[in-house]
Amino acid sequence: MTSLQQPTGAQPVRRRNNRSRRNQLAGLLFVAPALILVLIFFVIPLGMAFWMSLHNWPLLGKPRFIWFDNYSRLLQDAQFWISLRFTVYYTVIVTIAIFAVAFPLALYAERSRPLTKLYRTAFFLPVVVGFGSASLLWAWLLDVDSGLFSYVFAYSGLTEKRINLLADFDTTFWSIVVMVVWKTAGFNMIILLTGLQGISTEVQEAARMDGASSWQRFRRITLPLMRRTIALALILSVSGSMLAFDQFYIIADGGPQNRTVTAVYWIFSQSFMSFRLGYGAALSMVLLVILVIISVVQLRLLRNPEGM
Amino acid sequence: MKLLKIAALAATIVGALSSSALAQQKLTMWSRSTSEAFMPTLIKAFNEKHKTQIELQIVPSTEMVQKYATAAAGGSAPDFVALDLVYGPAFAKSGVLEDLTDMAKSLPYFDQLSKAHLGTGTYEGRIYALPMSADASVLLWNKKLFKQAGLDPNKAPTTWAEIETAAGKVNALGNGINGFYFAGACGGCNAFTFMPLIWASGGDILVDNGKRANIDSPQMHDAINFYRSMVAKGYVPESAKTDSGKNFFGGFATDKIGLSPIGAFAIGNLVKNYPTVEFGVTFLPGKDGGKASFGGGDNFVVTAGRDNLKAAKEFLDFVYSLEGQTLLAKGGSLPTRADVATEAVKSLDERYQIATEAMKIGRTPSSPFYNDIINSSTGPWKQMLNEVFFGNDVKGSVAKAQASMQSILDAAN
Structure with a gap:
């Protein structure tokens, strides 16, 4: 047993120091693969994009260093600001719509019912379809000549004849919002569901014993305890919507009259349709900064008083 | 001894074959998917009659410009490209294309070639692109x-x-x-x-x-x-x-x-x-x-710095021959050389004559x-x-x- 006794004096301090240093090194080694990946796939490309944004960088021909000209040009780019405003508008509307559908779905799917698993699967199913494929499917549904919606509307007498839902801004916009809610509500439902299931049933029961109504329990217990889950779902939804592209490109082609061109669509169009890679990079940097600010604000607003 | 003779003979044959293969030039060419009805036929006919061989690759129309620009920047561009004529000036400006002025002017039928194509194929007084296929509205x-x-x-x-x-x-x-x-x-x-x-x-x-x-x-x-x-x-x-x-x-x-x-x-x-x-x-x-x-359609361009002008001329001579123009017309492109145009579409639907006339007055913003x-x-x-x-x-x-x-x-x- 004596051999296991800790020695006394200066020796253990040094050993502890050694150990903590070794621990630090081991920790660094453990995170090294992740760090390297972040460096290669995020930090370096970000640096390159910023470097590119300081150039007139055509796809054809040689890049020319122009300092911050791309950024000053961006200030006067009317379409970029229109696109950005539209993207924010879309993000607000679609996020509210997704939560309005996903929260009730989560509450419904949480309780044990005979077919709970089936419901959960059914609600989640559209999530596994890629945005590209889902957009193609909806492009057909919304088609004026061969699509299902215009046929149903005309057949049921809602419209006099087949209408072209993509010819008008409001119908195009709301069609895409419905499509995105259909596509992503299931994902948000699952996130919210994990939050709901994390709330101890004892707390709920105690409140019930104290005579709290179901609304009071939802308002005073469920919502506050789900703060972090809601924050996660909100940040994912907002950053995803701010980067929306596929559905507007595939279904509406930015139309009618460029009115559904999102910020990313405009970046894509400048970079790969007009071949101004430097300018596209500058637009991307600005969008990145805006996204970071939005995310930070969201995190602050949703932080618990005692810290998250 | 007999075996040795056979081996020597085989080696000679193989050597001869490979050296003749080396003598043949294998060039690469890209063409957009809308030309699928006539380009493969045209290239096949050319390859059958010439030592110079061209390998054609069809590229989706919507990706052509981006793909060619990226490939040119990365040094992996094909030798020849049939490029939508409206993009001629953009590529010429960037220095990707070989100057074809002298070769073009040496063609005896140069003044018979589609003006719309030559218009967009000319940049700052030099010719970088020549008519390949045509389509008129x-x-x-x-x-x-x-x-x-x-x-x-x-x-x-x-x-x-x-x-x-x-x-x-x-x-x-x-x-x-x-x-x-x-x-x-x-x-x-x-x-x-x-x-x-x-x-x-x-x-x-x-x-x-x-x-x-x-x-x-x-x-x-x-x-x-x-x-x-x-x-x-x-x-x-x-x-x-x-x-x-x-x-x-x-x-x-x-x-x-x-x-x-x-x-x-x-x-x-x-x-x-x-x-x-x-x-x-x-x-x-x-x-x-x-x-x-x-005046729409494609222009023929040569990627700069490859020393392919001789082969390019050989190919263009075939394209602008009556045989080449007829093959184009049969596949749905209008002829690009005016003096053989009527002859080239003679065997086709008479409505092509109107389109051929339209091509002659065809304009293209450059x-x-x-x-x-x-x-x-x-x-x-x-x-x-x-x-x-x-x-x-x-x-x-x-x-x-x-x-x-x-x-x-x-x-x-």
């Missing part, structure tokens, strides 16, 4: 529907008023039949079919050597009013508003459209795939007559920024057309497009 009318509507099926409309009247009568047949069709959300399609209406009326889109946009012109407003009137009267199907070009041809092929401005490519396609559609072909007219056409101002799906041309055909503020939309195009041109010049 024309007006098609459905003879069966004309007959049903009480119109003379053999008389082509020659003014806008005649087009509108005929479209109205056909439209009155009802039953899902419409008088007129155009792809209302497609910049490229309308450059091809709407610009000629302005040219034939005496207007132009780009002036001062492509340095100034001339959108806000009386001819443009007249042409807009012509289309707007047909849209307002319901002659144009609802789907045209959002057609980004996918149904550019499809509408007329359904036998439910009276008239449609379209490319000559439609003639071959209709004859081959929709033999029941009876149609006539005529020129796109100006407001009170006249005629014009957009600008390195063509893509930005005209073809781009977020560009000012497409946005303006959709607004003015289907919206309310014609004056505002035209003025906005004029300013936007000019600012693109100014930023670049």
